[in-house]
Amino acid sequence: MFLRVVLAEVEKNFKQYFFGARVLFWALALPLGNGLYLYFLYLPFAKEQVNLEFGASSFTMDLAGFTLIGQLLYSFFTMMLLAGAAFDRERQQGTLESVLLSPANRSAILLGGALANALNHIWLLIGVVLSWVLFLNVNVFIGDFLALAASVTLSYLSIVSLGMCFEALFIHSRRGTMYGTMLQEPIMFLSGLIFPLQSMPRALLPFSYLLPLTFGLVAVRLTLLGGASVTEVATPLIALLLMTAVFLALSVWLIGYAERSAKAKATLTQF
Amino acid sequence: MAFHSLRVVAATARVNLIMTWRFFSWTGFALRFFAPMMTLGAAWVLYNQVYQGTMSPEFENIIGSSTYLSFITIGNAFYVFVFAAAFVVGRVMFWERATGTIEATFMTPMNRLAYMAGVMVAAATSSLVDFAAVFLIGTVFGFQVASFNAALFLLSVALTAFALFGVGLMVNAITLSFRDRTTTSNTLMILFMVFSGIVCPIGLMPSWAQAISRFLPLTYGVKVMRASLLGIETFNVAQDLVTLTALGIAYFILGALTLSLIERNLKKKALLSVF
Numbered sequence: 180m181f182l183r184v185v186l187a188e189v190e191k192n193f194k195q196y197f198f199g200a201r202v203l204f205w206a207l208a209l210p211l212g213n214g215l216y217l218y219f220l221y222l223p224f225a226k227e228q229v230n231l232e233f234g235a236s237s238f239t240m241d242l243a244g245f246t247l248i249g250q251l252l253y254s255f256f257t258m259m260l261l262a263g264a265a266f267d268r269e270r271q272q273g274t275l276e277s278v279l280l281s282p283a284n285r286s287a288i289l290l291g292g293a294l295a296n297a298l299n300h301i302w303l304l305i306g307v308v309l310s311w312v313l314f315l316n317v318n319v320f321i322g323d324f325l326a327l328a329a330s331v332t333l334s335y336l337s338i339v340s341l342g343m344c345f346e347a348l349f350i351h352s353r354r355g356t357m358y359g360t361m362l363q364e365p366i367m368f369l370s371g372l373i374f375p376l377q378s379m380p381r382a383l384l385p386f387s388y389l390l391p392l393t394f395g396l397v398a399v400r401l402t403l404l405g406g407a408s409v410t411e412v413a414t415p416l417i418a419l420l421l422m423t424a425v426f427l428a429l430s431v432w433l434i435g436y437a438e439r440s441a442k443a444k445a446t447l448t449q450f
Numbered sequence: 451m452a453f454h455s456l457r458v459v460a461a462t463a464r465v466n467l468i469m470t471w472r473f474f475s476w477t478g479f480a481l482r483f484f485a486p487m488m489t490l491g492a493a494w495v496l497y498n499q500v501y502q503g504t505m506s507p508e509f510e511n512i513i514g515s516s517t518y519l520s521f522i523t524i525g526n527a528f529y530v531f532v533f534a535a536a537f538v539v540g541r542v543m544f545w546e547r548a549t550g551t552i553e554a555t556f557m558t559p560m561n562r563l564a565y566m567a568g569v570m571v572a573a574a575t576s577s578l579v580d581f582a583a584v585f586l587i588g589t590v591f592g593f594q595v596a597s598f599n600a601a602l603f604l605l606s607v608a609l610t611a612f613a614l615f616g617v618g619l620m621v622n623a624i625t626l627s628f629r630d631r632t633t634t635s636n637t638l639m640i641l642f643m644v645f646s647g648i649v650c651p652i653g654l655m656p657s658w659a660q661a662i663s664r665f666l667p668l669t670y671g672v673k674v675m676r677a678s679l680l681g682i683e684t685f686n687v688a689q690d691l692v693t694l695t696a697l698g699i700a701y702f703i704l705g706a707l708t709l710s711l712i713e714r715n716l717k718k719k720a721l722l723s724v725f
Contacts, residue, residue, distance in 0.1 A: 204633045204636060204637060208636075208637055208640060209636070209640065212637075212640030212641070212643075212644050213640070215644045215659075216640070216643055216644045216649065217492075219644065219649050219650040219654075219655060219659075220489070220492065220493065220496065220649045220650065221496070222506075222509075222650040222654045222655070223505055223506060223509040223518055223521075223649075223650050223651070223654065224496065224500075224501045224504065224505060224506055224509075225501065225504055225505065225506045225507075226501075358477070360481060361477055361480045361481055361484065363484075364484035364485050364487070364488035365484065365488070367488055368488050368491055368492060373488075373492040373495075373496075374492060374495050374496055374499070374500055375500065378495055378496075378499040378500045379495070380495070380499075
């Protein structure tokens, strides 16, 4: 039953949004535009390469790759943030009460929506990475395919589970999409998307470590551009695994609480 | 007729200013303010932490002795105007439709451009607050005025706002036709932010990016303002002013024509308020 709900939601989201202007913007125009913006931010400085340190490891990588790969993962993160507004959209369409009256598992509904967004993103990710390698001469250096696969998978899972937590928070508000959009810049700054994490002011590092995107960026950049092995990215991978478990458990509790609270206060469809 | 249009501009600007400030939205403020703050913060980290103040010789040749952080602050201050053009002027008719007032608006005998100009005046006035705030915060990050040419400064603001108004008219036509709420405006924002030389001198960009930047009014507006505040002599200010004016007029004519054509087409097909 759980799986059927997930699949049904995936199918529904594909039909509604796949190849839509919105998806093309968030998955294609935004990462390319932001990636170029950040690449240009580096041009006034002297070097074409970036040094990324994590723990005892230090890797030097191509600047274009550093900014563009970061943008791809970040755009996925923003898509998950916006997927967090799925109940908001059901409410706008006038279908929220019907959805919640059905016996479908709430987490399955949200997981289906989040997975549809993730799948939307994956085919674009493959296409965009290939086009960058071919046309922008981004130097990809993969030393361990297992490490890369683990980095991408765990980054995606942790971000999807965080997206589900946001879903529960946004159900309390009519401005879910706006809050999702508003969080983008602070997250861009704190996650180490723009500059290497070792350069982050120390006072802000604790906030950085609360974001799965931070560890995702480190793991994917090191394995895709720095040729790192599984052991070299073990710490960010473990952090991503823990975050996935914590956020998933939290999302299940938050969704139940949000629904009960909205029903008790009669704010499900109207304030 | 001209007097009537002026009254429309003044009345629309007044209504919009009241709506903006009486029902002030902190989330809206954050939406237009976080992006320039993020860039300023990132530029500060890159300059001080990553590269320890070392700039490339090419950058120093183009910008001279001015500091990188002053250069970045000026570019980012313009972000608020682009936001006003893309998201406020660019979506006027979309919101008229969403709130169910579009038919009433189009039935009035007022000049459409005067109405839109009123919205732009209000948006630009509100943006001046953000504009000043970016400069104030920029001083914390290291922004310094090397020399101040008031005439050039005001010209750069006025001409850029005028050119962006033309762009806003075109966006309005697109959002009106396609029922699009954010995608056009967001794409436009990215286009302006990436290719207008906000974070790096145009001369350092790849040639294909330089070609795109030539068609964007913000490119010239930012250059003139940098010349007015930083006294950069390598900029050809007179030529930039002429190009900015020409682009402003071109975008304005194009925007007015597009909006008029789209309005006529939507009325003919009875698509003004419903699909």
